[in-house]
Amino acid sequence: MDRKNVAVMLFDDVEVLDFAGPYEVFSRVRTVPGGPSRWNDDSAPFYVFTVAKTAAPIKAIGGLQVTPDFGFDDVPNIDLLVVPGGLGARHLVDDPATIDWIKSVSATAEETTSVCTGSLLLAKAGLLAKRRATTHWGALELLATIDPSVTVDPDSRFVDDVIVTSAGVSAGIDMAFHVVEKHCGADVANDTARYIDYPRP
Amino acid sequence: MDRKNVAVMLFDDVEVLDFAGPYEVFSRVRTVPGGPSRWNDDSAPFYVFTVAKTAAPIKAIGGLQVTPDFGFDDVPNIDLLVVPGGLGARHLVDDPATIDWIKSVSATAEETTSVCTGSLLLAKAGLLAKRRATTHWGALELLATIDPSVTVDPDSRFVDDVIVTSAGVSAGIDMAFHVVEKHCGADVANDTARYIDYPRP
Numbered sequence: 362m363d364r365k366n367v368a369v370m371l372f373d374d375v376e377v378l379d380f381a382g383p384y385e386v387f388s389r390v391r392t393v394p395g396g397p398s399r400w401n402d403d404s405a406p407f408y409v410f411t412v413a414k415t416a417a418p419i420k421a422i423g424g425l426q427v428t429p430d431f432g433f434d435d436v437p438n439i440d441l442l443v444v445p446g447g448l449g450a451r452h453l454v455d456d457p458a459t460i461d462w463i464k465s466v467s468a469t470a471e472e473t474t475s476v477c478t479g480s481l482l483l484a485k486a487g488l489l490a491k492r493r494a495t496t497h498w499g500a501l502e503l504l505a506t507i508d509p510s511v512t513v514d515p516d517s518r519f520v521d522d523v524i525v526t527s528a529g530v531s532a533g534i535d536m537a538f539h540v541v542e543k544h545c546g547a548d549v550a551n552d553t554a555r556y557i558d559y560p561r562p
Numbered sequence: 563m564d565r566k567n568v569a570v571m572l573f574d575d576v577e578v579l580d581f582a583g584p585y586e587v588f589s590r591v592r593t594v595p596g597g598p599s600r601w602n603d604d605s606a607p608f609y610v611f612t613v614a615k616t617a618a619p620i621k622a623i624g625g626l627q628v629t630p631d632f633g634f635d636d637v638p639n640i641d642l643l644v645v646p647g648g649l650g651a652r653h654l655v656d657d658p659a660t661i662d663w664i665k666s667v668s669a670t671a672e673e674t675t676s677v678c679t680g681s682l683l684l685a686k687a688g689l690l691a692k693r694r695a696t697t698h699w700g701a702l703e704l705l706a707t708i709d710p711s712v713t714v715d716p717d718s719r720f721v722d723d724v725i726v727t728s729a730g731v732s733a734g735i736d737m738a739f740h741v742v743e744k745h746c747g748a749d750v751a752n753d754t755a756r757y758i759d760y761p762r763p
Binding site: 376377378381382384385388389396400409410411418422423424425426427428429430448477497498499518528529530531532534556557558559560562 | 577578579582583585586589590597601610611612619623624625626627628629630631649678698699700719729730731732733735757758759760761763
């Protein structure tokens with residue numbers, strides 16, 4: 362099976378559910394429905410891994426210790442990029458190495474996505490210029506400040522305007538299912554939702 | 563503030579959202595509502611940490627690399643225990659050291675909770691005897707097999723019968739909010755849900 366590579370970005374003070382929600386969804390998709398197909402990767406259409414500036418351990422919000430699979434410099438080709446948010450994302454807006462990396466990955470990725478305040482990084486990278494986008498309710502004004510050409514949508518769980526952005530934290534789960542549905546169809550997305558007992562809104 | 567210690571158990575092949583959902587909820591609770599109170603721990607009623615048999619790194623399902631904060635032998639006092647599920651939980655049913663540890667922690671904890679197939683471990687420890695309980699839809703029969711005195715509830719997101727068990731994966735988020743509401747009240751639980759943009763069912 363021709364798998365797509367899904368890179369979930371990590372950094373210090375990333376919000377746990379911002380990265381763990383999409384990680385869970387993409388890593389549990391199987392094209393064969395039901396429970397037993399999840400016991401191996403035979404029908405997994407996505408290969409999910411984590412990536413950070415370096416592969417050194419990071420501390421997520423709350424202190425959760427996660428070790429990235431790859432650093433920016435040695436990461437495999439990325440088909441789908443997930444940029445989560447959290448307090449750390451607000452700091453990375455001013456980190457040119459991170460912003461440049463996101464821009465260069467996005468240039469060749471099939472999908473660039475964000476969760477919560479991850480959209481601030483996409484905006485800073487110029488990826489949301491003249492597009493509709495969303496973010497956590499506490500960062501809507503900041504998003505518009507970073508790029509005034511963005512049409513900020515305060516009401517949607519996620520917005521797909523070439524680049525896919527999500528509202529706060531748990532909305533990243535809905536965004537991930539949307540992307541799964543785009544790439545694998547509604548049946549596969551809904552079977553995955555059933556597997557993780559998630560009532561899609 | 564007198565914080566309660568929340569221990570989230572980890573093991574190889576733990577389901578990511580099983581542990582990350584409750585970790586997110588408990589670690590983002592603040593008794594002061596709104597966004598800025600989440601920028602520090604001043605009004606955090608819970609101190610959340612991870613614990614595994616040893617503090618050596620584990621690989622969750624999908625390969626996520628997480629390093630536990632504590633091992634069984636050096637963990638602080640536990641007020642609330644969260645036992646997640648996943649393929650690894652099915653193996654640990656036959657690991658006396660894990661079952662005995664859960665039993666001894668539960669004897670003094672205020673709350674013993676599980677997500678998904680984590681309830682199989684609680685059942686094996688005898689904690690669900692003659693109680694109502696639930697688990698992932700794919701493990702309902704197995705739960706009844708491990709302890710035939712359990713009244714298995716196939717329809718609820720979570721069941722609170724002294725011990726609190728959840729249905730599959732994402733239901734752990736609802737279970738965590740239930741426990742937050744029990745200990746901190748509905749206003750604090752709902753403010754936390756709003757912070758993580760989670761529509762409680």
